[in-house]
Amino acid sequence: xxxxxxxxxxxxxxxxxxxxxxxxxxxxxxxxxxxxxxxxxxxxxxxxxxxxxxxxxxxxxxxxxxxxxxxxxxxxxxxxxxxxxxxxxxxxxxxxxxxxxxxxxxxxxxxxxxxxxxxxxxxxxxxxxxxxxxxxxxxxxxxxxxxxxxxxxxxxxxxxxxxxxxxxxxxxxxxxxxxxxxxxxxxxxxxxxxxxxxxxxxxxxxxxxxxxxxxxxxxxxxxxxxxxxxxxxxxxxxxxxxxxxxxxxxxxxxxxxxxxxxxxxxxxxxxxxxxxxxxxxxxxxxxxxxxxxxxxxxxxxxxxxxxxxxxxxxxxxxxxxxxxxxxxxxxxxxxxxxxxxxxxxxxxxxxxxxxxxxxxxxxxxxxxxxxxxxxxxxxxxxxxxxxxxxxxxxxxxxxxxxxxxxxxxxxxxxxxxxxxxxxxxxxxxxxxxxxxxxxxxxxxxxxxxxxxxxxxxxxxxxxxxxxxxxxxxx
Amino acid sequence: xxxxxxxxxxxxxxxxxxxxxxxxxxxxxxxxxxxxxxxxxxxxxxxxxxxxxxxxxxxxxxxxxxxxxxxxxxxxxxxxxxxxxxxxxxxxxxxxxxxxxxxxxxxxxxxxxxxxxxxxxxxxxxxxxxxxxxxxxxxxxxxxxxxxxxxxxxxxxxxxxxxxxxxxxxxxxxxxxxxxxxxxxxxxxxxxxxxxxxxxxxxxxxxxxxxxxxxxxxxxxxxxxxxxxxxxxxxxxxxxxxxxxxxxxxxxxxxxxxxxxxxxxxxxxxxxxxxxxxxxxxxxxxxxxxxxxxxxxxxxxxxxxxxxxxxxxxxxxxxxxxxxxxxxxxxxxxxxxxxxxxxxxxxxxxxxxxxxxxxxxxxxxxxxxxxxxxxxxxxxxxxxxxxxxxxxxxxxxxxxxxxxxxxxxxxxxxxxxxxxxxxxxxxxxxxxxxxxxxxxxxxxxxxxxxxxxxxxxxxxxxxxxxxxxxxxxx
Numbered sequence: 001x002x003x004x005x006x007x008x009x010x011x012x013x014x015x016x017x018x019x020x021x022x023x024x025x026x027x028x029x030x031x032x033x034x035x036x037x038x039x040x041x042x043x044x045x046x047x048x049x050x051x052x053x054x055x056x057x058x059x060x061x062x063x064x065x066x067x068x069x070x071x072x073x074x075x076x077x078x079x080x081x082x083x084x085x086x087x088x089x090x091x092x093x094x095x096x097x098x099x100x101x102x103x104x105x106x107x108x109x110x111x112x113x114x115x116x117x118x119x120x121x122x123x124x125x126x127x128x129x130x131x132x133x134x135x136x137x138x139x140x141x142x143x144x145x146x147x148x149x150x151x152x153x154x155x156x157x158x159x160x161x162x163x164x165x166x167x168x169x170x171x172x173x174x175x176x177x178x179x180x181x182x183x184x185x186x187x188x189x190x191x192x193x194x195x196x197x198x199x200x201x202x203x204x205x206x207x208x209x210x211x212x213x214x215x216x217x218x219x220x221x222x223x224x225x226x227x228x229x230x231x232x233x234x235x236x237x238x239x240x241x242x243x244x245x246x247x248x249x250x251x252x253x254x255x256x257x258x259x260x261x262x263x264x265x266x267x268x269x270x271x272x273x274x275x276x277x278x279x280x281x282x283x284x285x286x287x288x289x290x291x292x293x294x295x296x297x298x299x300x301x302x303x304x305x306x307x308x309x310x311x312x313x314x315x316x317x318x319x320x321x322x323x324x325x326x327x328x329x330x331x332x333x334x335x336x337x338x339x340x341x342x343x344x345x346x347x348x349x350x351x352x353x354x355x356x357x358x359x360x361x362x363x364x365x366x367x368x369x370x371x372x373x374x375x376x377x378x379x380x381x382x383x384x385x386x387x388x389x390x391x392x393x394x395x396x397x398x399x400x401x402x403x404x405x406x407x408x409x410x411x412x413x414x415x416x417x418x419x420x421x422x423x424x425x426x427x428x429x430x431x432x433x434x435x436x437x438x439x440x441x442x443x444x445x446x447x448x449x450x451x452x453x454x455x456x457x458x459x460x461x462x463x464x465x466x467x468x469x470x471x472x473x474x
Numbered sequence: 475x476x477x478x479x480x481x482x483x484x485x486x487x488x489x490x491x492x493x494x495x496x497x498x499x500x501x502x503x504x505x506x507x508x509x510x511x512x513x514x515x516x517x518x519x520x521x522x523x524x525x526x527x528x529x530x531x532x533x534x535x536x537x538x539x540x541x542x543x544x545x546x547x548x549x550x551x552x553x554x555x556x557x558x559x560x561x562x563x564x565x566x567x568x569x570x571x572x573x574x575x576x577x578x579x580x581x582x583x584x585x586x587x588x589x590x591x592x593x594x595x596x597x598x599x600x601x602x603x604x605x606x607x608x609x610x611x612x613x614x615x616x617x618x619x620x621x622x623x624x625x626x627x628x629x630x631x632x633x634x635x636x637x638x639x640x641x642x643x644x645x646x647x648x649x650x651x652x653x654x655x656x657x658x659x660x661x662x663x664x665x666x667x668x669x670x671x672x673x674x675x676x677x678x679x680x681x682x683x684x685x686x687x688x689x690x691x692x693x694x695x696x697x698x699x700x701x702x703x704x705x706x707x708x709x710x711x712x713x714x715x716x717x718x719x720x721x722x723x724x725x726x727x728x729x730x731x732x733x734x735x736x737x738x739x740x741x742x743x744x745x746x747x748x749x750x751x752x753x754x755x756x757x758x759x760x761x762x763x764x765x766x767x768x769x770x771x772x773x774x775x776x777x778x779x780x781x782x783x784x785x786x787x788x789x790x791x792x793x794x795x796x797x798x799x800x801x802x803x804x805x806x807x808x809x810x811x812x813x814x815x816x817x818x819x820x821x822x823x824x825x826x827x828x829x830x831x832x833x834x835x836x837x838x839x840x841x842x843x844x845x846x847x848x849x850x851x852x853x854x855x856x857x858x859x860x861x862x863x864x865x866x867x868x869x870x871x872x873x874x875x876x877x878x879x880x881x882x883x884x885x886x887x888x889x890x891x892x893x894x895x896x897x898x899x900x901x902x903x904x905x906x907x908x909x910x911x912x913x914x915x916x917x918x919x920x921x922x923x924x925x926x927x928x929x930x931x932x933x934x935x936x937x938x939x940x941x942x943x944x945x946x947x948x
Contacts, residue, residue, distance in 0.1 A: 191922030448665030459933035
């Protein structure tokens with residue numbers, strides 16, 4: 001059932017299942033105005049930020065409660081029809097595409113904060129709330145939620161893809177920061193995993209099994225997250241470097257020395273240019289590290305001095321500081337908008353984005369060879385990276401109407417990911433597998449581990465209705 | 475198939491399966507002197523630190539390689555005979571007991587360090603190596619592995635029970651610190667999970683599924699662990715308090731303020747007395763927090779001052795310091811020996827130990843009520859806790875020949891764990907479920923989550939040969 005690699009990358013193979021009229025009628029009866037079959041609504045729910053175009057789902061249910069999700073799944077299960085959960089649609093690897101048909105369950109109306117336990121540093125939310133809304137809700141308690149993929153993604157989607165972002169180098173990813181879940185299973189049952197206790201040895205770690213399962217094992221309807229006290233002091237610094245290698249070598253040493261840096265991002269000179277143009281920043285158009293330090297005032301100063309010393313050894317310039325909250329917000333917003341800045345730099349283009357993560361000692365090798373390849377190809381690209389984790393992204397900017405560019409970008413992607421795998425890395429640090437990385441995952445995990453994943457999937461979802469055709473083929 | 479709670483706690487129900495002579499012969503043929511059927515060897519492998527006594531396994535295979543483990547499992551699988559992996563035998567909840575018969579696979583000879591990647595802060599080891607041996611192997615690189623359950627447990631066992639210990643409050647548990655695994659499946663296949671990349675979104679998190687699965691989903695044959703740079707400065711401090719409550723309130727505030735304390739242990743006055751008697755320490759026999767601070771010299775001083783200020787508010791005394799490595803080692807060894815100190819305090823006794831973890835705000839409620847109950851019972855006990863995580867242990871010291879004491883201790887355990895569950899905690903923070911916490915897990919996780927665990931187990935181990943009868947009943 002697996003398409004040849006070449007084909008799979010350019011257009012996913014469709015295995016559309018029939019969505020019976022009886023199901024759509026039953027959904028309309030149960031959900032009334034919460035169920036839409038309007039083409040525009042379906043089309044909006046049938047795509048994400050990936051380059052793929054496939055037919056949209058047959059209906060969209062706007063769930064407003066766990067009960068709604070469970071009932072929608074139960075109805076779909078009766079007809080063995082696929083269900084695909086939808087948050088804000090910001091995923092990058094085709095996760096949301098209805099390649100086997102089915103219905104979309106939009107959880108964006110489930111956007112409540114259910115409980116803030118400030119004294120325990122936890123918050124329980126519905127899956128449709130976005131990360132920024134979580135932060136707004138907890139800020140008055142002096143707390144924050146650190147995970148920040150560029151987009152203002154939904155917490156449900158971030159759970160499903162095991163998201164991370166710029167703060168992960170210090171605070172971890174969704175893997176470390178989801179404490180407990182409520183999940184609707186393939187049969188429409190509601191289960192709970194985990195507790196609010198910080199650690200536990202109580203049975204199989206179903207929470208971690210669900211985190212990163214991309215909607216293929218259950219639909220998340222409630223998430224308990226870890227929070228952190230807002231640091232007493234925060235300073236952001238920019239340090240520019242003569243070469244990408246100098247920046248990367250600096251990062252490697254910072255991590256190896258155990259400096260508790262909170263953010264450590266690489267932006268190459270070319271991407272800085274795009275960001276300047278898009279966000280009207282006057283950044284020096286050189287390769288740079290964009291860093292942030294959290295702690296007590298003394299600790300922040302000490303960390304910054306240590307990193308400045310290391311950077312100088314590698315030819316880095318003096319830090320430029322962003323100390324006011326406004327300056328910092330402007331800087332990080334610009335960083336988060338790098339993707340859109342890049343898209344805007346080539347009108348009409350789309351980005352083939354990729355995302356790998358390697359052990360930190362391999363970062364320079366992996367990155368520099370990939371830069372050389374991309375430069376040689378002539379395809380414009382952006383390069384940003386959560387390099388403190390060994391994680392980075394290329395985005396190849398192609399004309400979607402030009403299959404040759406598309407093919408060339410996929411080839412670059414293929415070479416890059418292959419290189420990461422050969423350096424003991426992973427084919428995706430934070431975007432997930434979706435449709436786009438299935439072949440790579442097979443190479444990374446091997447038949448044995450893929451076989452185990454498949455066995456688990458088949459056992460928990462025997463009719464293969466939960467976001468089918470993603471992560472691996474059945 | 476589930477024994478009534480009362481009975482299960484006092485003696486596990488046996489469902490012995492036949493171990494055919496043909497299997498034992500095949501094992502002897504394949505493994506020669508690496509296979510033992512001597513009673514003394516079998517008895518040593520048929521118990522752990524729990525109070526239960528059941529018949530030993532029929533044979534013990536001393537595996538020296540992944541291939542050995544795989545071959546032993548394959549032979550056992552042919553006869554549908556249980557296999558129970560064995561590290562050093564330090565588990566506490568009956569994990570190692572052959573309640574359905576079978577063979578023990580001892581991995582203690584698989585104790586090699588396979589690769590130290592100092593520059594990536596990772597080490598890859600065989601499962602039989604102990605945590606102390608890992609630390610000896612990496613110390614010359616300026617690195618350490620922080621997870622320290624009291625015993626010098628094997629890394630395989632620590633993986634299987636999702637162990638943690640005194641450093642978890644800062645460095646996390648085995649959940650956060652295992653990066654990748656090699657695992658032998660129920661069919662004797664060898665699979666790999668994870669990579670050396672620090673983070674990944676590549677498919678189901680099989681690593682985390684295996685961590686904490688207590689040998690019921692696979693046998694771990696290789697583990698890649700995260701390491702940390704040895705802190706530039708370390709200081710340990712003791713602070714004594716007039717009441718347990720004062721100590722606990724101090725901890726709660728320290729955590730809520732986000733002080734990055736590395737260790738934060740509670741020992742009650744009674745347990746301090748036992749520890750003094752056992753380890754010949756002259757500790758003030760009062761309730762105390764035993765703390766450690768890691769970081770730069772300035773940061774360590776700052777952290778300590780912050781905590782001292784908080785402690786004073788709650789009536790804590792001035793810190794007593796252990797600054798030399800020798801003093802610190804002596805102190806932490808004494809802490810780790812609290813269990814043995816307690817056992818020694820009542821000759822011939824055994825400990826019914828328990829382990830719960832609650833959200834930090836509930837810690838005082840949970841602990842103080844449990845202390846009052848234990849005091850009222852008249853049964854001697856010890857009380858220690860990784861209180862920075864909301865995790866603590868009682869050990870009730872009973873005469874194993876006195877069923878009434880046993881029953882009373884189990885009743886105290888039952889009340890304590892029930893209380894933790896009602897406070898949104900977990901029935902085990904780090905010891906695991908084994909045989910002893912099965913009923914509690916069912917209450918904690920609910921039928922839905924237990925059903926999902928069971929489905930996964932049945933799918934991955936259809937003949938139920940991997941450490942059967944542990945965690946939940948089938």
